[in-house]
Amino acid sequence: MTQQLILDLLAAPPPSLDNFIVGENGAALDALRNFAPGRAIYLWGPSGAGRSHLLKALAAGPSAHYFNAQSPSGAMRALASSEALPLALAAVDDVHLLDEPAQAELFALYNRWRETAASDKAFALLVAGDRAPLAMPLREDLRTRLGWDLVFRLEQLSDDDRANALRTQAGERGLQLSPEVIGWILTHYARDMGQLSALVDALDRYSLEKHRAITLPLLKDLLATSQPQS
Structure with missing residues (x-):
């Protein structure tokens, strides 16, 4: 050999929901298996709990997009403002590492998600960080948006x-x-x-x-x- x-x-192997070891995270996994356009989920927990695994698994689907702190500047804002790009799901990982311009882009993406939630342009929004929404080191208006819909703590x-x-x-x-x-x-x-x-x-x-x-x-x-x- x-x-x-x-x-x-x-x-x-590539991350998937099937190769995610559930442990005490059954409720979060069930929500992700039934994730529908117009819904948002915020996942938080310590490093190694599986946040990135789950985001990359969902973002592997059609018309899905994955972002993190290393994504090109303006990428999230372009998606939030585009009328042409098909969008079924947007996944934003490690939001605690986003700088101020990237936080502004995520703010715009949340606003687009809310505006379209009840329309035929609705998309699912999946976000993850290392702590609970109100404890995040982010701008205040973005912190509150993290808790707009479902929130799950992932246990190691x-x-x-x-x-x-x-x-x-x-x-x-x-x-x-x-x-x-x-x-x-x-x-x-x-x-x-x-x-x-x-x-x-x-x-x-x-x-x-x-x-x-x-x-x-x-x-x-x-x-x-x-x-x-x-």
Whole structure:
């Protein structure tokens, strides 16, 4: 197995609602599965809770647009003022990092959302940040808009949730991960479930290629082999 193939296997799969590990976030996921034009959802929670995963999953749909603090200046305002661009959903991530011009653009996007909510030009607006609306370090008129419709706090997955997800994914492939392997992964590897899922896939293929059972030495061998060469 070439090093590049291993690196490709370790790459996290594209975010989707189906590969989001729910944990205690069932209400938020249900709302997103039933997200309709004219509705807005604000998601907040700590880093690693899955905010960006969910926004990118929804923004992968047709006529959907994803923005964050690195988006080109004016992009949100152009979308808010355009009559020509088809718009089903706008997703704005990490709003706590937006500078003043970008906050003004999001303000304009919220106003467009509200103006069109009951019309045939309605679109869904999905926004995320690291804290509750009124605690956000944003201009006051934008802070209040974050709470205009549905608001959900995302809870981080517990180690038990991650361990159960790893066991389930491994079981679906006919694999058994020992408590030693799972414990090492949860302690030393990424906490993001997309990366953890990719690691299980890579372990499956690597164990077949090496004709070895999945053990802690095999896991460490895989990760050492996947390190980029200097």
